[in-house]
Amino acid sequence: MATVIQRIIISLLLLLAYTQSTAHTIYAPNDIPLLDNRFRIDPNTEQITFILNHSEGPRRVVLVRPDGSKIYYKRNPENVGWVTSRTQDIVTIDNPMAGPWQAIAKLDGNNRIKLMSKVELKTNKLPLKLYSQEYITTHASLYNENKLMTNKAYLDDAKLSVALIGGASKTLTLYQDDGKGYDALPFDGKLTARVYVDLLPGRYLLNIRTKNDVFIRNVNHDAVVFLPPVSYQVDALEAGSDQALFEFKIDADELDPLSVTINGIIKDADNNIVEQLIIHSADNVSTQNLFTTVKKLSHNMFTFSAKAFATTRKGREVELHLPDRIFELVPPIVIPEANLSEALATVTEELNIAQETPSLLSDWRVIAAAGALFLLLLVTIAFILLRRRKKNKLSEENGEASLSLDELQPTPIDLKEDKK
Template sequence: MAQALIRLFSRTCLWSIIAVLPLFASANEIFTNRDVPLIDNRFRLDHGIEKITFILYREEGTRAAVLVRPNGSKLYAWDLPENATWLETDEMDIVTIENPMPGPWQAVAENRGRNRIQLLSDVALEVDEIPTQLYFGERLKIAAQLHNRGDKIDLGVYIDEALLSVAVNRTVNIDLRERIRREELAKFYDDGKKFDEVPDDGIFTAVVDVDIEPGKYELVVSTINEVFTRALRQEVFIYPNPVSVKIDAPDDDSNQAVMHMQIDRDELDPSSVIIDGKVFNNVGWEEPFQVFAETDKIAVPLPTPAMHGRYRVGGTILANTLDGRELVVEFPEEDFVILPPPPPPVAPEVLEQAAEAEEPSSPWGMIIGIVFGVLLLVGAVFGFIWWRKRVAFKKALEKARQSEAPAMNGGPEPKMSEGPELNMPQE
């Protein structure tokens, strides 16, 4: 009886929370920034979790979700153990389990990237503060640590399996239905290389190059591995690059390429802008340059190579925002072409000598050649016709001889004495 009253009281409290939450946020915004997103509705729970809450979305009117425990047994809304409570609403299931079974779990439920789990455990993921306003082209350094009861974890078994990553989720409309598209931006490392300061000290470092299009995103720092699953979520806004670049290529009158830069005064303090750039090509040539800006419009003479070809201009901008945040931004690369020089003009005396040396050609040679060619062509035609007629005449003569031969060999040749007598008429 007491256990039934406790479960009834728990359900009543949960209903009270759900009734109050819409006064402060919509259903899509009730999660804390430490909710862990479910990837393919599969996840692993480690042994240190004291309580877990599943938030599973579903279509209105469809059946409640099903949870599958590591041993294969299933949890249903109508068949729960004593350590679990299940709350059904029109669009989601909220399931809370105390001391859940460690191991791989699965949720049989709709998943468009919105499903979450909330953990209450001694193991926590701590991430340095991340600005909510970022810029396209910005290079952002993020540091994260794993804590157990407030102390930093630096044990190899945790560090080796951490596999922390940074990703962004964005809501997109596909076939008039909202779905979450996930894109991984970077991974964390604790190896003392590149931007990580000390190897194996339990502080993970990631560098994110913000090269995704401007818009509203959900940034997720998470570790999903074979040991534990933790995450931190935060809404960020990505703004366009605060610096625009245009290159004027060298022309015939000037061998100097010039880069024009426009700094957005609404975002950056122009007096804090330092440009560290370089001109380079694809075959290994490069020349660095540095500029300290003073105004929002800058014309920078660039190192101009002597060889013709295609060159690019790139680099980084070090600046402060209007609220004092220090930025490192890659300014958009531009290219320009140096054309080869025109050939030198020919001296007048050289032209005169060439004109004198050149003999005028007579048209009679061409005329005679044409007439001779025509005569040869006509002679060849007539010769061909004569040859054809001669061949035909020989064939006809041979045929006639063959037809006369049998008649001549048919009998003996008559003698003169055997012929009719030829007498003179009598007088």
């Protein structure tokens, strides 16, 4: 009887906490979102709590156990504590039956499950502050009674996913403990994920989850994404020059200005690598936290792709992806002076002839001379427009296929359909 009262008190406290949190959704570190009204409970689960949100109205929440038997609000066994309100049901079950469970209800809102189990997912310490376009690496492991789990039966097909949940949920990467990609050794219990934070600045919930057909475990972590602390531009040193000026700007409030290193590559219009470019801010950083370099290239169209490595003011080492830049070094447009002088002399001569001997033939000559000069100007303009059109076309093509410096990049793993 005492345990039943304790379960009801715990459920009441949970109900009070969740109904009072109207500002934003609260996730405990190991809460698991309830999706599709289904959930699998593994044999190591000591206690589980379902937090079910539904529309106002008659309460018709029913829990179906793996053996097909049902649990109701007013009819349930002694190991169940059930507290309900107009819009929420919180159900706590001690030593729940292992296997697939189902909640029969028209659920609405952020439904989740709280677990008390000997099996835990633990991750390395992650920073609260992240940067847009930053790469971060995280390690996660499963523990049973604080002992690292390496049993292949548990780890086989277990996938580690990392998602940032803000306005919408976005899965960033997916890994297995298979010794491939960034994972060091197969079935050593240590899953490694490399995450590219390709998100707009804002507040997010970093959700790390491992899942297979036997169990699911979660770790939730608050994260705030800030603007990238390094920006840059590249252009011709001057009009008609065959030298490109690379200028990088550092946010000195975020990074140590002397710690930035740029590792990039320059590719031509045919996607051939022209040169690798490595620049250190410590070599020429200015008082405005700018550092530059000049590279001599041919007159052509190029793409610059790079990463920045730096140290934050807090001492954290960061790796940033810099957006690709397409630039063009255009040769100076030179109109031969002799040709221009000859054309002007011809026009002047024909005008003089026309004034002295006005006739249909002279008028034709004047028109022809003026047309020749006009045609020369049209050819010059067409040359400029064609160069710009080629540059815009290359920009569109590069926008569809992003360049990367790493040959070894995170590769998504095709998820198998969950067994219902």
